[in-house]
Amino acid sequence: MRESTIMKIHYGTALAAVALVAVHILMRLTQGFADSLEYESVLANYKFIPYAIMLELILILLAVHGFNGLRVILIELKQGRIYEKAVSYGCLAAMIGLIAYGSRTIIMTNMGLV
């Protein structure tokens, strides 16, 4: 993938994440911060499909943005073909791993498998 395409994705995920994370935080504040973290309240959030979809989107957007940011920092710190490939694939693997792990929580909770 061309670097310009990667960086356009980086900017796009940032803007989209800002909007969705703002909704996520506002949900905590409107419900009362401590109350919103109660087990029943969190479970209800996960079971509400539009909210679960939003959490999944936030997970994907931030994982892509965050691990690409990490890749950028790491390839600027040290250079070399093998190192750079390891960084790129390592970040990609970590990104996929985190999305998979987070999705497992969202899907299982949403489906009532708790």
Place this chain on the structure above:
Amino acid sequence: MPQDEHKEGVGGMINPTRYGIERVAYLLMRLSGLGLLAYFVAHIYETSNILRGQVGWNEFLELTQTTEGHIFLAIVIAMCVFHTVNGIRVMLGHGGVGVGKPARPDYPYDPASQNYRHKIGIYSSIVLAAVATMYGLAVMFGE
């Protein structure tokens, strides 16, 4: 043997003292980005405790609902707000917005790209981060 490139190294890269507020913003952007990524990974792990049922969730919640936990979260709020506001400034700058127009330079050659618009953007992101942190602390410790 490869020739020593006489690189300034990480020490030079993170030194914010020589080139004004723009270089401070550059450093804070990196640090907040790394901090937020670390928090994000921890948050995904933290929320996965819901799969352990009410007991598991409450056990983990107890760990985070402490004074230290609230202060940690306040730092996360600061990083999040700074990274967001400064990120939008940098993104606009990257598109060539607000960086000035090319013109014949005159001595003493003040660079048009390092203008008040971007400086205000940087200071705003720091102030907004501080305000959001105080609000966050008020919410967390107020309850």
Place this chain on the structure above:
Amino acid sequence: MAQVSSISNEQSSTAKSIILKISRYNPEHDESSQFMEFNVKYEKWTTVLEAILDVKKHFDHSVAVRYSCRQATCGSCGMIINGKPRLACFTKISELDSNVVTVEPMNNFPVIRDLAVKFEKLFDSHQKIKPYLIRDDTELVSDEKEFLQTPEEVEQYIQFANCIKCGLCNSACPTMATDSSFVGPQALAQAYRYVADSRDKGKDSRLKIIDDSHGIWRCHFAGSCSQVCPKGVDPAMGIQLLRGYMLGFRS
């Protein structure tokens, strides 16, 4: 003769002195660099380069320094002066407001000896972005002898044509501090200089060259390059305007 003598007396009566600390390092012999200190007299118009040349003349002729024009035109005498990259011929000691002036070789360039550094990579990166007008036609076969431009069209790039390739921007850049493969602010600003030139038709090929994992995207708009540029080129502006083409902000 009497007049010369009186001028000399007057100079010495108004002259102040500073300690000039010069970084000495010969990669062929030395493990690391060491500072040598010299007490140098200066007037309010004395430049750092003149002080270094004074040291060479009166104290130690073996100090290695590259210089030529002495008027900020050749771009030879870039060095780190009191922690920041500057041209030695363009920096007056009186402006530094310090009793100690430290001079070191520019960062991010291999050291030849003492204050002289190698510029090969800077010139290679500069060459890489095709620093010339690219057109299908040429002046020789065209009916017109010149490619006419309006003053507004000239204004779009003339600032960036002032680059003297002194390397100060590359020395100040935070990405260059760790990234050996980064093309650097000097070359990127020059890429914009040609892309913005209405006579040039090589935009696409240049954008392709810099759209690399160590190309334009490794600039994070810290702006240190623009702050140290002694000619007002403002590489940070050129780079962001260039990136504007790639992000679709400009056409």
